[in-house]
Amino acid sequence: MTDAPTEILDATHCALREHGYAEVTMRDIADKTDLSKAALHYHYDCKHDLLVAFLDHLYDRFEARIGDPDGDSPAERLHSLVDALLTEGSENPAFRTALLEIKAQAPYDDAFRDRLRRFDNAFSSRVRTLVADGVARGTFRDDVDPDTVASALTTFVNGAQTRHVGVGHPPAQSATTLHTYIDTALRPRDEPGDGSDTDDAGSASG
Amino acid sequence: MTDAPTEILDATHCALREHGYAEVTMRDIADKTDLSKAALHYHYDCKHDLLVAFLDHLYDRFEARIGDPDGDSPAERLHSLVDALLTEGSENPAFRTALLEIKAQAPYDDAFRDRLRRFDNAFSSRVRTLVADGVARGTFRDDVDPDTVASALTTFVNGAQTRHVGVGHPPAQSATTLHTYIDTALRPRDEPGDGSDTDDAGSASG
Known part of the structure; x- marks a missing residue:
């Protein structure tokens, strides 16, 4: 019950x-x-109040889901985070479509916008922390700016979700782009295999 | 008249x-x-038919706008393309919101989806051509894959537009991220100033 x-x-x-x-x-x-x-x-009271409560409920689950991504190294954990949003999240395109409808309402609805900002900030903060951790450990390039990467990944994930709904672009393909980015653009240039053999980047940087 | x-x-x-x-x-x-x-x-006949005709009309203007971006080099032209979509396009958030509503309808509406795919393909093709041109001229890295870059930029621009509508993220900030990407990730590694001084990348690669 x-x-x-x-x-x-x-x-x-x-x-x-x-x-x-x-x-x-x-x-x-x-x-x-x-x-x-x-x-x-x-x-x-009304559908709107229920949907706001629903977004809060969804946020609690989202926070739990992205709070502690699998993996030992920052790179592995970033890979898991990308999969949590794009690979696993793509099982349900109809729900993703409803969320895009809600995003399109945000300019007219402060309660929706506040909730959407919480999702945006939570994901962005999680990426920022992982990237900063990788830079501190020396497994990511020292000239990588965690804020810039966090914002770029947040934008890219939004785009992957929108393109999935709008034109049917496969989210798995967007995930692959981000996995490659993590394994190449974030890695120190002098690391063995940099720029070509990236298959073992997760464990190599762990 | x-x-x-x-x-x-x-x-x-x-x-x-x-x-x-x-x-x-x-x-x-x-x-x-x-x-x-x-x-x-x-x-x-109805609002739907009118909106489909409107999307066709919008597409004609879009194609003209992105067909011949300003600049001599592929890098300069990519910069112009990004500005055409994110900097100039952001003047009108209310219209951008209406387009996001239409994207959220696409899974239920084949006519909308067809039109949205034309926009997606047109932008993606334009980026692909410019990147391939830069690789052929040697002003972009020879290991850059034009298809991958085209899809990534298309996804990122979608994300910039969605985040603008959903959470008010400034499109100019997203544009800056792409400008930096064009000036760093696409440039040959052995080019002078690579990775740090990127201010003159447009002219340096022209």
Whole structure:
């Protein structure tokens, strides 16, 4: 048994996948639970309030997912982070589409924008920390700026998700580009195999 | 005097900026012209048909805008291309938001998706050609793969536009990242000033 809000938030996830952000109704969400539409309104005044609560719920899960990526070295952990967002996250294009609809609403909706900024900052901070760690350990180039790399990777991941939804560009292909970037652009130039043999970069820099 | 379709398409641009994709109506568009709503329907059956025609119109302008970027060298022309999309294009965040709404509709709408693919392919092809030209001239590294760079830049520009709309990330900052990338990652390693002094990269590689 789950308590009502968790059941509602899980149902919101399903309903968003099925109907998209613009079309989904409180009725659609209630239909995915054992609750009545009236019971749903007891917890959330309107669809907007429920979606804001849903984004908070999603953020908690996102933070847990990116908080401690697998791997020993900063490079390995960056690779895991990229896979967590692009490879694993791509299982569900319909949900990704609903999130893009929400991004497109952000200029009209401060509550959405605040939540989206939390995701943006969380991912960006995680990358920044890993890159700074790699620079400090000497496994990344010492002229790499963690802030610049963090922002660039955040932008690139946004683009991979948008292109996936908009034109069907495979997120796995975007992930490969980032994996190559981590194994080449971030690695010290004098490291053996630099620029060509990058297959073992993760372990070599660990 | 412009003929009716051009007047309608220009009015669509204004109305999309003002109302967004989801909310805009045929009435809103007619109100921006000297035509009646009935006259609008004479040219376009419904809002969807009009928006598809609008995307075609936008594509023609896009193609003209990116077809011959300013500059003598491939690097200079790539810089101009980036500015055309991110610096100049960012003047109008409301219109960019409407386009993101349309991208989020693409999975449900084949006509939108086809049009978005034309934009994606046009930009990507333009980058590919410029990078291949730079590699052939020896002003870009010979191990640079034009296809990979073209796809990466297309993804990054999508991300810059999405982050601008979603979280207000400044597109000029994304443009700076790409300018630096063009001046460092694409340049031959043995070129003077490689990796540090990149201010004159455009002219140095011309």
